[in-house]
Structure formats: C-alpha cells, structure tokens
Amino acid sequence: MSVSIQSFEHGASEAEAIARRLGISYDSIRVHRFPDGESLVTVAPPAPVTILYCSLDWPNARLVELMLAVEALRRNGARRLVLVAPYLCYMRQDKAFHPGEAISQHAMGRWLGGMFDRIVTVDAHLHRVSDLSAVFPGIEAENLSAAESIAAFVKEKNLPPSTLVAGPDSESGQWVSMIARTLGCEAVTGRKRRLGDRKVEIEFPGGPLDGRTVLFADDIVSSGGTMTAAIRALKQAGAGDIYVAITHALFDNEAEVAMHAAGARAIWSTTSVPHPTSAITLDALFAGALRRETARQGD
Ligand code: R5P
DSSP states (O other): OOEEEEEOGGGHHHHHHHHHHHTOEEEEOEEEEOTTSOEEEEOOOOOSEEEEEOOOSSHHHHHHHHHHHHHHHHHTTOSEEEEEOSSOTTOSOOSOSSTTOOOHHHHHHHHHHHHOSEEEEESOOOSSOOOHHHHSTTSEEEEEOOHHHHHHHHHTTOOOTTOEEEESSGGGHHHHHHHHHHHTOEEEEOEEEEOSSSOEEEEOOSSOOTTOOEEEEEEEESSSHHHHHHHHHHHHTTOOSEEEEEEEEOOOHHHHHHHHHHTEEEEEEETTSOOTTEEEOOHHHHHHHHHHHHHGGGO
16 A cells, blocks of 8 residues: 655654655645634545654644544545654643543543554653553554664764763653663663642752763653753752753743753754754654555555
8 A cells, every 4th residue: 555644834844854764755734724713624635554743742732633634534545544743742641640630641542542543652751551552552552762863862962971861750761771871871860859830859869970961861841840950950969061852842942041041051852843952853763663654555
C-alpha cells in the first residue's frame, strides 16, 4: 500500500523532513477558523497508509482539528492511519488524585486510540504506567526515546569530561543515565517536591560542585518551575556553567528568561515542539520508526 504524510502548518517542516528521509510525499492540511471559533479542516487526498504528524502541545485546540482531519482522511479512503505526535498531551494525569478528577490519560487513550491504527510518540510522560500500549490497548503504540538524539547533540558541544548530568527526580533517571553513559559522565538525580503549578523545591545529594559544569536534563519543561528551582539549587551547591537539554519545550518566554536569570547558560530542546530553543532534530528517529510502513508498500 502506498504511504504519504500530512501535517498541519505547525508541524510542516518536521513532517517534510520525515517525508524526505522516507522518500514519500508530503501534503499540508489547511485550516480555516470561523469567527465563532469553529474550524474547517481540509486534508489532501490520502494514501491508503497515511501518516498524520501532529504534535499535541496546545492540545485543547489541536485535538478537535486532529479529529476533523481523521474524519476527512478516513472518508476519503485512508485505510491505515498512523499518528506521529511527538508531544503526546494529557499523559501526566494518570489517576484521580482527588475525588471527581478526570483521568486525562484514560480519556486520551480511548479517544486517540479509537481514531488511529498506530500511535508513535517520544518521551511520553508515563508515571504509573510503564508501557504506552497500556494507554492505547488494541492498537500499535510506541514511545520512542530522545535520549540518544540529545546525547549525540550534546557530544558535539564538547563539554568537559567532569560534567555532571543532573535530573530533577528519580523519574528523570532514565534520560539522565542514558545521556551520561553516552557522554562518559557522572549522573545524579534530585529529590523534588511540588508545592504548586509553578512552585517546586529540589535538593541534590552529594557535596559541593566546586565549579563543575552541569548538563541538566528532563523530559518536559512547562511552567519552568522545576528547571528554575533545580538551576538555583545547583548554583547554590557551587555549579559552574549549567546547560539544559530537554525533550518537550512547552514553556513561554517569561519562563525562559527566569531560567537564564537563575543561571542557565544555554537551553536546548528537541523539535518535538517548535520553540525558540529547538535545536535537536528528531526526524531521523521518527523516520526509523516509520520505515516499516514504507516497507509494506508492496503489500
Ligand atoms: C515532571 O515529572 C516532569 O518530568 C517535569 O519535571 C515537569 O513536568 C516540569 O514541569 P514544570 O516546568 O511546570 O515544573
């Protein structure tokens, strides 16, 4: 079956880069927004296997347009639909912490799982669920890791061998240890306490850092509270230059200014979410995972 990729305007350059790597055609999806807030979505003619590239930052608006695109793609002949959502929204709320709370991860599992045959993402924020297949039972689901792409990018920066790779909490251990292994550096994770949406306290074990360079890594920066608290704690412990590498940059300019003011020398994020800090491309990672779609082309 032939394969093509489509995206909305917000993912065009990343989707085109994947299309070039796979040697498949790329088409853009057009959106007209009516004065009352509704959207008219127009897709291109789909291939039997159509990959839809749509990062789901700003999810409340994007999810509805994604749903409309799927309606049009299916009705116009797409037999297999693959969603590439580099940032997969609403994964953090995986249980009801207080009575009456919605479990957004379950809702996404049912909604997106009902629209697509396969979902591919990177560094999905999974806490109590270890496998993305548990979020999307009944369809193919893969959670890729950006750690190797981040490590390869940072390696080119020639940070000193004594660099400490740090993460805010035990959950960041998976990225931190992988990046540290590739760079041949030591790794440490902190103890984090969240006091509110933007207020976080972090402590790092170990003694004074005596001017050591630190590479701080995490999956998501949203309000920037975690990152800013971590940078302050590391600076207080005597860190020298602090560099930041993250997968999903969801933060605004104010948070970026705060992170630099706290002492971040440079902030590098992946292209998962188009952002002023985007520096680490993921098209090779996604193309690698999607190659089996094109390998089926003779089917
Ligand atoms: C939490 O467990 C994540 O790994 C991130 O540390 C968190 O989502 C960052 O959020 P914020 O930037 O709002 O502190």
